[in-house]
Amino acid sequence: MDNLTHGLLGLALGALRRPEAPAGSPLTPTDKAVLLGSVLAAELPDLDTLLPAANSVDHALRAHRGLSHALAFAPVVALAATGLALLVFRRARFLPVYVSSLLALAVAHLLPDLWTGWGTRLLLPFSDQRLTLDWTMVVDPLVTLPLLVGAGVAWRRRTHWRRALLVGLACSAAYVGLRGVLQATLTSRVREAWPSAERVQVFPAWLSLTTWRYVVVLPSEYVAGTVSPGEPPLEERRLARPAPEVLTAAMRAVPTVHEALAWARFPVVSSAPGEGGRTSVRIGDLRYHLHGEPTLTFVLEVESDLSVSEARLERGGSARELIERWRTVKEIPSP
Structure with missing residues (x-):
């Protein structure tokens, strides 16, 4: 996902600390460090875009979404976010900040990258395979908007800032879940239309909730098209599969x-x-x-x-x- 969405997700996850705290109660140094550490942990993995590469293709495919996006490296990234947060809020306690940073890294960065079509290499260094759920595009305004509104309301109505952030998080999560269900439903529909296909995949389309793209793999060719709820798959083009x-x-x-x-x-x-x-x-x-x-x-x-x-x-x-x-x-x- 884009960095704005990563950061807003991290901020909302940081608000999960002390949900029983009375509205308007002052934040402790640990509360503040948890919020900062969660945002930092949600953003730090994308610092790999600053790594040098031989060319733009190597940069997009190797440097970015490398070890900093791997599950095995997550404790290190969370520790870095925690250390930075504790430098700012020196009286904060380490463990709550570290746990929140680790949660934010996993849920606000690694998971959103996983549900995009580009995919991410979560299993490095043990596997170089790109994993993806194909639920959203890398930039999806409908994921970001509830989080942004929640952050805006939290800023204006600071006595209820925690609730505003969590409502935005719940709305964004519900939207992503809906897309996951819709993708599974449309994939089944395309499979029914092409029962002899070697493989079927449905992908999100640009700035569209209902229209999705699909690819059907046949022995000698691809079939590309679109599919929407309530409509049969629309074939748009056939292309020969590349010969070795x-x-x-x-x-x-x-x-x-x-x-x-x-x-x-x-x-x-x-x-x-x-x-x-x-x-x-x-x-x-x-x-x-x-x-x-x-x-x-x-x-x-x-x-x-x-x-x-x-x-x-x-x-x-x-x-x-x-x-x-x-x-x-x-x-x-x-x-």
């Missing part, structure tokens, strides 16, 4: 190429020769598609010595262009 010979074994072994292929769960792969023996490799993923056309594609320029001279992420156009493409197809009457 599209990339040589040596090309697949290039670290950046290997990372991009590991990231793409439904890869759309192509390569084309360039000047001076260079090969341009394009690796997209149909889980990010707009009417069957991938909108996220890693473009890698690989030299003849198998070094990567350029690597970039193409998003299928600007936000305005993507919205216009979506509207254009929506306005075309169905046959």
Whole structure:
């Protein structure tokens, strides 16, 4: 998730301490440290975006959501958040702050990253696999808005700040739970439409609650489309599954190429020769598609010595262009 949502979730979780405290009662140093430690723990893992990387693709796929996002490393991150909070509030007690920081790290950062479509490597260093629940996009205003409103009310009505934060947390959690139920329901519907499919996956669509994207894996091709409650799955495009010979074994072994292929769960792969023996490799993923056309594609320029001279992420156009493409197809009457 985005950093604003992580921080607001951490703040709301910090309000869980001493729910029996009378409204308007003064906060103890430990109460204040718990709030600060929870917010810090919810934000600290994303400091890995500052780590150096060979190129933007390696940064997006290796540096970010690495060890700082792993369950095995969580006690260390929580300890760092606790230490910073105790430096500010020196009279606070260690254990409540550490427990709250650990809870906030798990529930306000690791779990939200898990329910996004991008996924996260929770099991590092034991497994490099990206895990995901595919419930929301990385940025979902309907997750953030209840938390933001709760924080605003807590700031204005400080005697009831704890209740305001917890109500916002409950509303946000209910929305995410609804999306999880909806995804499971729509996945079953797509499976019923494609009983012979090797695999079926339903993904969140950009800024939409009811319309979801799906990908069906058949022996030789992908079927991409959308599905909504109360409507049958709409097939939008079929694409051939990439043949193994599209990339040589040596090309697949290039670290950046290997990372991009590991990231793409439904890869759309192509390569084309360039000047001076260079090969341009394009690796997209149909889980990010707009009417069957991938909108996220890693473009890698690989030299003849198998070094990567350029690597970039193409998003299928600007936000305005993507919205216009979506509207254009929506306005075309169905046959």
